[in-house]
Amino acid sequence: MPPDTEDCQLSLPLQVQAPMPDLPAADAVAGRLRRVVLGGQLCHFRLRRARRRTIGFQIDDQGLTVSAPKWVSLRAIEEAILEKERWIRSKLAQWQDWRARHGAHRLHWADGAVVHFLGEELTLKLRAADGSAAVRVGRELQLALPAGASEAEVRALVQDWFRHQAIRILGDRVNLLAARGAVRPYTWRLSSARTQWGSCNEDGRIRLNWRLVFFPIPVIDYVVAHELAHLTELNHGRAFWHEVERLLPDFRAARDQIKNEELAALPL
Ligand SMILES: [Zn+2]
The missing domain is CATH 3.30.2010.10 (Metalloproteases ("zincins"), catalytic domain)
Incomplete structure (x- = not known):
């Protein structure tokens, strides 16, 4: 039987963080940062193996994080993501919007600021x-x-x-x-x-x-x-x-x- 999926609420971040493309390369090397094609677009996600019975999705200013039990294959995880595609894409869009608005507050720390x-x-x-x-x-x-x-x-x-x-x-x-x-x-x-x-x-x-x-x-x-x-x-x-x-x-x-x-x- 495939694992259940569950939604997490959108919660606003406590801090303005770097957008997804700036994620440190170390994560990719460590194999924790993965990608999947979502609506024709490449989407990165972090995979967290956790002691749990279901696959969970969380979207915040860092992008998408998927928590899954150890025994679920990567392929099954990708299928679960595709199943949740609409929800994930709409939440990611909300975050991009939030970042676009708050990114404007970022100061350039130099003479004249x-x-x-x-x-x-x-x-x-x-x-x-x-x-x-x-x-x-x-x-x-x-x-x-x-x-x-x-x-x-x-x-x-x-x-x-x-x-x-x-x-x-x-x-x-x-x-x-x-x-x-x-x-x-x-x-x-x-x-x-x-x-x-x-x-x-x-x-x-x-x-x-x-x-x-x-x-x-x-x-x-x-x-x-x-x-x-x-x-x-x-x-x-x-x-x-x-x-x-x-x-x-x-x-x-x-x-x-x-x-x-x-x-x-x-x-x-
Ligand atoms: Zn008070």
């Missing part, structure tokens, strides 16, 4: 210099890097600078709002999650995403007030929103703004 800091635009300037690795001068973020620096070097230095700013700025906002509201978190730390701007657990430990410093102070304050409000209310009920309002009376516009921002689509 523009980043957002506290809601303002800063232009990257590469200048071989001694001293501080990155320093803000007016509307410029000057990086002590030679003109031929790689994108990875530029990106790393910018990210480092942003994280340092985040420790200082977010720390200030936590202290200010906590003092004003007479609440006190047990501790707070930076987070680099791709799914959350902030969090607060029942022990009173607050985490704030360092990427918040891309945004203006009122937006940062809203996220800080939101997490501080969880110190007394761990849900999002009516009492919670009263507490947010007590800590930050003017929070609504900032809440609307951050709601429209997609953490996964930020360039860093």
Whole structure:
């Protein structure tokens, strides 16, 4: 009897990844990356041998992954893919579309690139210099890097600078709002999650995403007030929103703004 097939839901990625044709050659060498002709087009897929009784399909920004029991032949797997052709092709098309839209956010990490800091635009300037690795001068973020620096070097230095700013700025906002509201978190730390701007657990430990410093102070304050409000209310009920309002009376516009921002689509 042929194995069953099962569908997986389309879930959005946490991070923008390289498109399928850029998959590392190592995967192909290892024999895990395979191909099949789907609707006249060559389609790559990753094959994962798993302890399971059915063949499963998953499509995300990496393309198609097929999980199959060890005992199912490659030919049977290809037949199962063809059987699911329509579903697979429509999901792949959705992902291509998503990538086309979000790929536009990808920054070219070089001299002249523009980043957002506290809601303002800063232009990257590469200048071989001694001293501080990155320093803000007016509307410029000057990086002590030679003109031929790689994108990875530029990106790393910018990210480092942003994280340092985040420790200082977010720390200030936590202290200010906590003092004003007479609440006190047990501790707070930076987070680099791709799914959350902030969090607060029942022990009173607050985490704030360092990427918040891309945004203006009122937006940062809203996220800080939101997490501080969880110190007394761990849900999002009516009492919670009263507490947010007590800590930050003017929070609504900032809440609307951050709601429209997609953490996964930020360039860093
Ligand atoms: Zn919350």
